Amino acid sequence: MRRYFLIAASCLLVASCSAATGSSDSSTDSPTLTISxxxxxxxxxxxxxxxxxxxxxxxxxxxxxxxxxxxTDGHSDDYTVVTASPFQVTGLPAGQHKVGVTLQHADHSSAGASAEITVNVTGSGGSSSPSPQQDQGYGGGY
Known part of the structure; x- marks a missing residue:
């Protein structure tokens, strides 16, 4: 019985030390990205x-x-790099479109967060010039 008590006490000690050092499940530390x-x-x-x-x-x-x-429209390889919100979306033709965002590290690898909305563009035209928030030289824009 004494041996069982020592094993149980050791397990509790290891668990409490892990909690005290800040070990946590990585799924709770996942980044988030939302479209407002x-x-x-x-x-x-x-x-x-x-x-x-x-x-x-x-x-x-x-x-x-x-x-x-x-x-837009699921073309995640044809993106615009954006470094601030809000970002001006321009030049989409009339009709329904999906607008997606993904969080990326500086080297363009995925940071694991994304969001998407559907919008209905009711007008046509608009400028396709880049907004001041986008980082030139990456992706193809839309």
């Missing part, structure tokens, strides 16, 4: 502000910070 505007299913013009937020600080790729890739 426009609302999913919203009617928008050919140019609209995409507002998002991340649990991670974002910035220019040369800063070493994470950044966001913005893309």
């Amino acid at each position: 505007a426009p609302a999913n299913g919203a009617n928008v013009g050919s140019s609209f502000a995409l507002e998002f937020s991340s649990s991670e600080e974002i910035g220019a790729t040369d800063s070493g910070k994470d950044h966001v890739h913005v893309f």
